Amino acid sequence: xxxxxxxxxxxxxxxxxxxxxxxxxxxxxxxxxxALAGSMVPLYLLLALLGMPDANVSARDFAYAxxxxxxxxxxxxxxGYAILCAMAVWGYLYNSxxxxxxxxxxxxxxxLFVTNTLSGLAMMLIPYAVVGAFSCLIALFWxxxxxxxxxxxVLAVAFMTLLFFGLATFCAMLTGHVFMLPVLYxxxxxxxxxxxxxxxxxSEMFLVGVGFNNFTLTEPLSPILAIYHRFSYGVEPxxxxxxxxxxxxxxxxxxxxxxxxxxxxxxxxxCRRRHSERAGDVVAFRWLRPVFRYGTALxxxxxxxxxxxxxxxxxxxxxxxxxLVIPVWVCMAxxxxxxxxxxxxLLEKSLxxxxxxxxxxxxxxxxxxxxxxxxxxxxxxxxxxxxDPSEVEMVYLGDYEVQFSADQTEPEKLQQIIDxxxxxxxxxxxxxxxxxxxYQSGKCVSRWIxxxxxxxxxxxxxxxxxLWVTADRAADxxxxxxxLLTLYTQDSTAQDRxxxxxxxxxxxxxxxxxxDNGEVTNRPVVENLAVYDALLQDxxxxxxxxxxxxxxxxxxxxxxxxxxxxxxxKKDGYIHTYKRIEVYPTMTHTLEKLMELGYVxxxxxxxxxxxxxxxxxxxxxADMVVQPGK
Amino acid sequence: xxxxKSVVKTFDGFTxxxxxxxxxxxxxxxxxxxxxGAGKSTVIRHITGIYRPDSGQVLVEGEPVYENPGKKAxxxxxxxxxxxxxxxxxxxxxxxxxxxxxxxxxxxxEKFKEVFALPEKSPIRRMSKGMQKQAAFWxxxxxxxxxxxxxxxxxxxDPVMRRQVWSLMMSDVSEHGTTVLVSSHNLRELEDVCxxxxxxxxxxxxxxxxLSDLQENIVKLQAVWRTGEVPVLPGQLQVLHTSHVGRVxxxxxxxxAEDVTGQLxxxxxxxxxxxxxxxxxxxxxELGGEQYAVKEIIL
Numbered sequence: 001x002x003x004x005x006x007x008x009x010x011x012x013x014x015x016x017x018x019x020x021x022x023x024x025x026x027x028x029x030x031x032x033x034x035a036l037a038g039s040m041v042p043l044y045l046l047l048a049l050l051g052m053p054d055a056n057v058s059a060r061d062f063a064y065a066x067x068x069x070x071x072x073x074x075x076x077x078x079x080g081y082a083i084l085c086a087m088a089v090w091g092y093l094y095n096s097x098x099x100x101x102x103x104x105x106x107x108x109x110x111x112l113f114v115t116n117t118l119s120g121l122a123m124m125l126i127p128y129a130v131v132g133a134f135s136c137l138i139a140l141f142w143x144x145x146x147x148x149x150x151x152x153x154v155l156a157v158a159f160m161t162l163l164f165f166g167l168a169t170f171c172a173m174l175t176g177h178v179f180m181l182p183v184l185y186x187x188x189x190x191x192x193x194x195x196x197x198x199x200x201x202x203s204e205m206f207l208v209g210v211g212f213n214n215f216t217l218t219e220p221l222s223p224i225l226a227i228y229h230r231f232s233y234g235v236e237p238x239x240x241x242x243x244x245x246x247x248x249x250x251x252x253x254x255x256x257x258x259x260x261x262x263x264x265x266x267x268x269x270x271c272r273r274r275h276s277e278r279a280g281d282v283v284a285f286r287w288l289r290p291v292f293r294y295g296t297a298l299x300x301x302x303x304x305x306x307x308x309x310x311x312x313x314x315x316x317x318x319x320x321x322x323x324l325v326i327p328v329w330v331c332m333a334x335x336x337x338x339x340x341x342x343x344x345x346l347l348e349k350s351l352x353x354x355x356x357x358x359x360x361x362x363x364x365x366x367x368x369x370x371x372x373x374x375x376x377x378x379x380x381x382x383x384x385x386x387x388d389p390s391e392v393e394m395v396y397l398g399d400y401e402v403q404f405s406a407d408q409t410e411p412e413k414l415q416q417i418i419d420x421x422x423x424x425x426x427x428x429x430x431x432x433x434x435x436x437x438x439y440q441s442g443k444c445v446s447r448w449i450x451x452x453x454x455x456x457x458x459x460x461x462x463x464x465x466x467l468w469v470t471a472d473r474a475a476d477x478x479x480x481x482x483x484l485l486t487l488y489t490q491d492s493t494a495q496d497r498x499x500x501x502x503x504x505x506x507x508x509x510x511x512x513x514x515x516d517n518g519e520v521t522n523r524p525v526v527e528n529l530a531v532y533d534a535l536l537q538d539x540x541x542x543x544x545x546x547x548x549x550x551x552x553x554x555x556x557x558x559x560x561x562x563x564x565x566x567x568x569x570k571k572d573g574y575i576h577t578y579k580r581i582e583v584y585p586t587m588t589h590t591l592e593k594l595m596e597l598g599y600v601x602x603x604x605x606x607x608x609x610x611x612x613x614x615x616x617x618x619x620x621x622a623d624m625v626v627q628p629g630k
Numbered sequence: 631x632x633x634x635k636s637v638v639k640t641f642d643g644f645t646x647x648x649x650x651x652x653x654x655x656x657x658x659x660x661x662x663x664x665x666x667g668a669g670k671s672t673v674i675r676h677i678t679g680i681y682r683p684d685s686g687q688v689l690v691e692g693e694p695v696y697e698n699p700g701k702k703a704x705x706x707x708x709x710x711x712x713x714x715x716x717x718x719x720x721x722x723x724x725x726x727x728x729x730x731x732x733x734x735x736x737x738x739x740e741k742f743k744e745v746f747a748l749p750e751k752s753p754i755r756r757m758s759k760g761m762q763k764q765a766a767f768w769x770x771x772x773x774x775x776x777x778x779x780x781x782x783x784x785x786x787x788d789p790v791m792r793r794q795v796w797s798l799m800m801s802d803v804s805e806h807g808t809t810v811l812v813s814s815h816n817l818r819e820l821e822d823v824c825x826x827x828x829x830x831x832x833x834x835x836x837x838x839x840x841l842s843d844l845q846e847n848i849v850k851l852q853a854v855w856r857t858g859e860v861p862v863l864p865g866q867l868q869v870l871h872t873s874h875v876g877r878v879x880x881x882x883x884x885x886x887a888e889d890v891t892g893q894l895x896x897x898x899x900x901x902x903x904x905x906x907x908x909x910x911x912x913x914x915x916e917l918g919g920e921q922y923a924v925k926e927i928i929l
Contacts (some may be wrong), residue, residue, distance in 0.1 A: 013699075016729070018725075018728075018729020018730060019729070021729075022726055026715060094714075096711075097709075097711050097712075097713035098713050099680070100675065100678075100709055100711075100713060101678045102679075103679060104679060104680060104705075104707050105702070105730065106699040106700070106702040106703035106705075107702075107730065108698075108699050109697060109700055111699070276675075276680045277641060277680060277681060365692050371827070463836045503864075539661065
């Protein structure tokens with residue numbers, strides 16, 4: 001064949017069949033092993049069905065099993081498997097010999113990129129196709145096939161494959177070292193939430209009430225967290241049982257699949273600009289070197305710096321709950337400089353990185369000072385933040401024992417809770433500095449108070465306060481102690497203790513009590529509505545006491561209690577929950593009803609009251625009760 | 631024709647190519663020689679489309695070769711560290727190459743089974759270095775390239791196989807007009823096969839000429855002068871090196887043998903003889919001016 005002919009034959013193409021075939025044949029143990037491992041699930045199903053000829057499996061059960069797999073197993077499996085496939089198809093970029101061979105071939109970078117991407121996607125989808133086909137054949141043979149559920153599952157798998165392989169491919173283009181690829185991939189999945197945790201953790205050292213609660217800010221930047229949080233399944237409500245399951249949030253996965261496509265496009269651009277000689281380098285682009293160097297310094301400062309400070313604190317500042325700025329800065333700067341040098345050594349592939357590093361070290365120290373200063377001085381006002389009632393859609397205030405909530409339909413209660421928050425914030429220096437003296441001075445208890453806001457703009461904000469509540473301060477209604485006492489003991493609180501929500505449906509009632517050995521016995525109450533009516537009657541007559549703010553969590557629980565199990569209808573299905581109620585001697589209607597129905601005897605009640613020391617003083621020891629305004 | 635025009639390439643501050651210029655004419659064997667670190671392999675990686683130049687151009691038949699599959703299909707290369715897939719056999723690699731090079735010659739592949747006598751179905755990684763090199767030649771020459779690029783090609787081959795491989799390449803050059811670009815330290819071997827030579831040092835091409843021009847343009851003169859009458863040579867003579875043993879003086883002089891001899895005869899030497907230089911000597915003396923002189927070691 002002449003060269004002119006060969007030149008014509010090698011016209012530009014975006015796909016090379018030989019390379020595709022070679023990828024699949026080279027890495028068949030990877031996708032073959034995955035297919036084999038995945039096939040264990042339908043194989044188990046098959047054996048179970050063969051062993052139980054009378055088994056009654058419905059299409060609903062099949063859909064339920066598929067959706068459970070889609071929601072719980074597929075995200076983690078796909079995320080992990082994607083990086084293996086990416087390491088297989090992009091591995092040639094990390095070795096100068098292999099990159100030499102591939103880039104000498106008469107295929108341009110776009111052709112290599114498209115072919116390798118399609119190879120990787122095929123290697124990811126083949127195991128799913130095998131397992132899915134096996135499962136569908138079983139379902140068809142036994143007659144419980146559900147086409148809609150299968151199609152939904154196919155979409156979910158395809159979307160997640162696109163997302164995670166796109167992300168892994170993007171990471172593959174940024175680095176020139178095969179061991180750096182999984183590290184980078186892990187960081188891309190978790191860096192944003194990790195930073196949120198670290199910054200919150202640093203804030204916690206200086207600021208009252210501010211700390212990590214959830215990944216509300218950074219969750220969208222972590223695909224795996226976002227999918228696990230937003231992708232689930234529900235069950236259609238029907239009378240006398242549960243209806244067909246359905247997927248919730250498939251559109252979120254579809255959006256992330258689009259992000260995966262965008263990442264693939266970016267990876268293609270990087271692939272075209274990437275230099276072959278970067279094989280073996282930690283980062284494949286020069287502009288990424290400072291990002292890697294200072295990024296490592298930042299992460300090191302926030303993690304190792306925190307660890308170092310904790311060691312220092314245990315030795316020198318163990319009496320302090322809140323940190324001093326200078327020691328924290330020193331620890332952060334030391335750890336940051338360490339991270340800077342480690343990153344430099346990885347970049348230079350040499351231990352000799354100290355010469356000329358002074359400006360970089362100075363930058364790290366200044367950066368550590370900026371971070372410490374910004375957080376400790378509360379530049380962004382996180383510690384001082386109290387919302388305006390008009391901004392709030394819903395607020396929860398609670399501790400280990402009780403939770404209060406309010407929304408715009410209860411403006412007075414909403415204002416009451418926000419006022420408590422404001423009082424706590426105004427007393428932040430008292431909380432930060434003086435509480436150890438307070439603890440020594442008189443009767444007080446520790447309360448961990450959580451405040452969770454859902455704002456009208458969709459944001460959620462949480463605060464957590466480790467407060468000392470004293471009897472002296474509780475007598476003053478202008479302090480947070482006094483305000484909390486009012487909230488805990490007011491009539492509406494007592495009613496809320498026993499009343500299930502308006503949209504709730506009582507499902508069952510259990511009675512429990514502690515026997516002489518301290519063990520709990522739990523019995524269902526058949527006449528649940530009658531007992532619940534008695535509870536409501538006690539609440540209406542003021543027989544149900546409020547919560548005792550000054551009681552330690554471990555003391556004074558009634559030995560007799562009830563558990564009301566109920567369900568509420570939410571937009572995605574029923575939520576099952578329960579209320580636990582302590583039964584006090586003052587709750588006469590309830591006790592009478594329980595005695596009448598034979599669940600307790602008068603002798604038992606008398607014995608419990610004696611053991612609890614409640615016979616004379618009622619449910620709450622008199623010396624511990626402080627009424628507002630007294 | 632392959633043209634490398636003013637190519638500059640730096641790696642993290644180190645300049646590997648500093649304005650290199652090479653022209654490889656069609657249908658011949660071009661030898662690229664130079665000391666270690668001169669930039670030979672870097673030039674070859676540019677010509678095969680692996681590296682993108684920082685500046686300058688690398689052209690094959692007048693078109694840039696980087697990201698140009700049409701031109702790269704005309705080129706096959708054997709680097710000094712030839713890569714094969716970890717568990718691949720020669721047959722596997724043949725199928726791989728066949729999928730990329732449209733001119734891949736299966737008849738030749740079958741014919742070469744007798745020439746190379748390698749186990750076709752055994753993993754290449756289990757073969758010796760020399761056998762792997764033979765496998766590389768087997769597969770690469772079956773691609774029927776118009777341009778064959780070789781980086782230290784016969785390292786590891788035994789003398790018989792070296793001769794065999796060169797014979798095959800030379801027959802491709804003569805029968806099919808294949809152009810061979812070869813970099814090697816084995817100057818004795820290049821001398822036998824090259825039409826053109828380029829000498830590189832420190833990322834630049836010091837000189838580039840046909841081998842005959844090169845050999846005609848530098849001459850080794852041996853002269854015997856009368857005692858105490860060693861003349862001062864004329865300033866216009868470019869003397870690259872002078873040495874003497876007793877009364878026998880040896881001069882390496884740039885220029886044609888007839889011209890240089892004519893100029894020295896005026897000093898009436900007792901004996902004057904012009905000798906041709908080997909490629910190795912040319913290499914050494916040409917680079918002597920680039921601070922690459924062979925240093926005498928006194929024990």
